[in-house]
Amino acid sequence: MKKLENIAITGELPSPKGVALAILEMCRRDDTTAAEIAHIAHTDPALAGRLIRHANSAAAGNGRPVVAVVDAILRLGLGTVRNLALGFSLVDQYQNGPCDGFDYRTFWSHSLLMALALQKFCALTHIGQPDELFACGLLSRIGCLALATAYPAEYTNVLGLNGPERTLTDLEQEHLQTDHNELSAALLTDWGIPGALVEPIYHHENPDASGFSEGSRPYRLVHLLYLAKRVADLGVAAENERSGRTAELLLLGGRIGLNCEELGATIDELVRQWHEWGELLKIPASALPPFAQVSAPPRPAESGSPAALRVLLAEDDPATRSMLETVLGGALGHSVMCAGDGREALALAIEAMPQIVIADWKMPGMGGLELSRALRATEWGQTIYLIMLIGGESEDEVGEAFEAGVDDFLAKPVDVRTLHTRLRAARHYVQLLAAWERDRAQLKHFAAELAISNRRLEHAAMTDLLTGLPNRRAGMTALAKAWSAANRSGQPLSALLLDVDHFKRINDSHGHAIGDNVLREVAQALQHSARRDDSVCRLGGEEFLMICQNADLKSALMAAERLRRMIEGLRIKAGGALIQTSISIGVASRETAMADADDLVNAADRALYQAKQAGRNRSCIYVQGQLRCNPH
Numbered sequence: 097m098k099k100l101e102n103i104a105i106t107g108e109l110p111s112p113k114g115v116a117l118a119i120l121e122m123c124r125r126d127d128t129t130a131a132e133i134a135h136i137a138h139t140d141p142a143l144a145g146r147l148i149r150h151a152n153s154a155a156a157g158n159g160r161p162v163v164a165v166v167d168a169i170l171r172l173g174l175g176t177v178r179n180l181a182l183g184f185s186l187v188d189q190y191q192n193g194p195c196d197g198f199d200y201r202t203f204w205s206h207s208l209l210m211a212l213a214l215q216k217f218c219a220l221t222h223i224g225q226p227d228e229l230f231a232c233g234l235l236s237r238i239g240c241l242a243l244a245t246a247y248p249a250e251y252t253n254v255l256g257l258n259g260p261e262r263t264l265t266d267l268e269q270e271h272l273q274t275d276h277n278e279l280s281a282a283l284l285t286d287w288g289i290p291g292a293l294v295e296p297i298y299h300h301e302n303p304d305a306s307g308f309s310e311g312s313r314p315y316r317l318v319h320l321l322y323l324a325k326r327v328a329d330l331g332v333a334a335e336n337e338r339s340g341r342t343a344e345l346l347l348l349g350g351r352i353g354l355n356c357e358e359l360g361a362t363i364d365e366l367v368r369q370w371h372e373w374g375e376l377l378k379i380p381a382s383a384l385p386p387f388a389q390v391s392a393p394p395r396p397a398e399s400g401s402p403a404a405l406r407v408l409l410a411e412d413d414p415a416t417r418s419m420l421e422t423v424l425g426g427a428l429g430h431s432v433m434c435a436g437d438g439r440e441a442l443a444l445a446i447e448a449m450p451q452i453v454i455a456d457w458k459m460p461g462m463g464g465l466e467l468s469r470a471l472r473a474t475e476w477g478q479t480i481y482l483i484m485l486i487g488g489e490s491e492d493e494v495g496e497a498f499e500a501g502v503d504d505f506l507a508k509p510v511d512v513r514t515l516h517t518r519l520r521a522a523r524h525y526v527q528l529l530a531a532w533e534r535d536r537a538q539l540k541h542f543a544a545e546l547a548i549s550n551r552r553l554e555h556a557a558m559t560d561l562l563t564g565l566p567n568r569r570a571g572m573t574a575l576a577k578a579w580s581a582a583n584r585s586g587q588p589l590s591a592l593l594l595d596v597d598h599f600k601r602i603n604d605s606h607g608h609a610i611g612d613n614v615l616r617e618v619a620q621a622l623q624h625s626a627r628r629d630d631s632v633c634r635l636g637g638e639e640f641l642m643i644c645q646n647a648d649l650k651s652a653l654m655a656a657e658r659l660r661r662m663i664e665g666l667r668i669k670a671g672g673a674l675i676q677t678s679i680s681i682g683v684a685s686r687e688t689a690m691a692d693a694d695d696l697v698n699a700a701d702r703a704l705y706q707a708k709q710a711g712r713n714r715s716c717i718y719v720q721g722q723l724r725c726n727p728h
């Protein structure tokens with residue numbers, strides 16, 4: 097982590113003003129008293145009210161409610177009051193600003209929910225002072241606001257580039273030479289927040305890379321910060337993205353001992369507090385439905401209460417049917433569909449996807465046994481819980497029913513208490529099935545995420561960070577493939593090695609950052625001028641490789657000359673000045689004497705060496721052991 101003075105910031109940074117600043121200053125003194133802070137807090141009624149509100153919030157402890165600012169300060173402690181004053185002051189001052197691409201209100205909305213979540217999870221796990229952590233949560237992403245404040249135009253640009261391919265911190269580092277985590281840490285340190293809190297904040301987006309030893313306080317704190325951030329991400333997510341975020345939350349909640357229902361209840365409570373605090377701080381909070389609803393897997397049809405089951409009743413005797421319908425639907429509160437025979441029941445089942453089917457053994461047309469076989473023959477019908485109503489059937493016949501896929505049976509006339517008991521087993525089965533389906537959906541979700549991050553890793557491992565071109569590894573793999581393809585087809589294959597001339601001088605006279613920019617511009621120009629069959633990669637430093645498939649030496653040389661002239665004509669911005677540069681190119685084509693792709697690269701390398709020797713800004717060819725240079 098860098099110190100603030102070591103970060104190259106040209107514009108202004110967020111800073112507290114007025115009463116908050118005075119409190120911050122007073123708290124630097126060892127002998128400041130709660131009465132003195134209360135005195136100054138009274139001059140800002142909004143702050144005084146918010147401090148009292150916070151001191152009376154559930155997480156701040158029990159005891160009788162406080163009404164005086166001084167009592168609120170005594171309850172919260174000077175450190176927490178100072179951090180809260182700081183946070184609230186920034187919220188008030190930076191509700192909008194000059195950075196067009198930065199959504200100030202969503203930023204604070206996210207920060208507020210993160211603060212509440214961190215406070216709550218800290219209270220649940222007894223890691224640290226919940227009130228102190230509320231303020232830390234509120235300010236943990238202050239670096240984003242700092243970048244928006246210091247670099248409004250550039251940061252708009254960076255935010256515009258943000259996508260799944262690159263992390264925001266990478267983009268910030270690339271374009272602004274710092275990132276929001278670095279700035280958050282530097283600002284919080286500057287404002288006197290202790291290192292024990294700042295370090296986990298710095299690492300909170302990637303807790304596994306923090307290096308904290310497992311089980312230590314910073315380790316637990318950085319993971320809580322991550323969980324709090326994921327809750328806040330859910331809070332501000334678009335409606336169609338919400339359900340995709342719940343699986344990870346369930347997993348993270350499990351790590352701190354919260355089961356599905358407890359996590360849901362906690363998040364619902366946090367959302368309620370988010371709305372209350374949002375009103376107080378004039379920050380928007382979105383209308384998030386209950387967590388159970390957001391995280392529920394889609395169902396074919398939803399019945400009234402969560403305990404209610406979708407029951408299909410197939411019974412030809414109207415009296416029994418009516419009695420069972422009344423008991424199941426009226427007394428037990430299930431949602432009941434009725435059919436007078438097996439065929440009607442099957443049609444209804446296809447339409448309504450019941451969880452339980454209660455079928456009479458004997459019905460006109462299609463009886464219970466046939467219905468059971470028909471249902472079990474379908475994929476969706478295999479998970480239905482089937483109860484058969486039997487009259488005077490023998491044991492053998494009952495055995496046959498189980499073979500047909502029946503789960504349970506009930507003797508007629510049906511005893512209501514027995515029915516009730518059997519339905520408990522059925523409900524247990526349905527619940528297990530639902531849990532299993534949820535797990536399966538989660539696993540699918542994780543597998544999909546894993547596949548995406550594997551693809552990203554694969555892409556990152558094959559991509560040059562500076563230019564975005566394929567790197568040496570990717571280039572050599574592509575060349576080996578092209579070599580095999582050329583061997584099979586007998587088509588020509590050529591390779592160009594391109595090296596920027598006197599690049600060291602550019603670095604020396606304009607600095608490394610401008611040097612990097614020159615490399616990016618050259619890379620982009622090469623890629624844009626490459627033909628469909630050509631591929632360009634950066635081998636390293638200022639050296640590039642172009643693979644020209646189906647190109648013989650003559651056309652490869654023509655391509656080389658075209659590229660050389662194009663780079664010669666390029667003007668690259670360096671501050672106020674324009675840099676002109678050139679490249680030397682070694683060209684070689686696949687020859688029968690060459691054993692593999694390495695021989696082809698070595699031949700192009702010898703030609704490149706010759707081009708440098710001959711004075712640079714030229715193309716040389718290697719042909720059957722001879723080197724020849726093109727004058728220009």
Ligand SMILES: Nc1nc2c(ncn2[C@@H]2O[C@H](COP(=O)(O)OP(=O)(O)OP(=O)(O)O)[C@@H](O)[C@H]2O)c(=O)[nH]1
Pocket residue numbers: 562595596597598599600601603607608609610611612615636637638708712
């Ligand atoms: N800015 C920047 N410089 C780099 C990078 N990689 C290598 N370099 C520098 O590139 C320079 C290459 O210098 P040399 O190998 O002497 O080559 P040159 O100055 O281009 O001279 P000739 O190739 O002989 O024309 C070195 O100073 C390296 O430090 C990079 O990613 N960015």
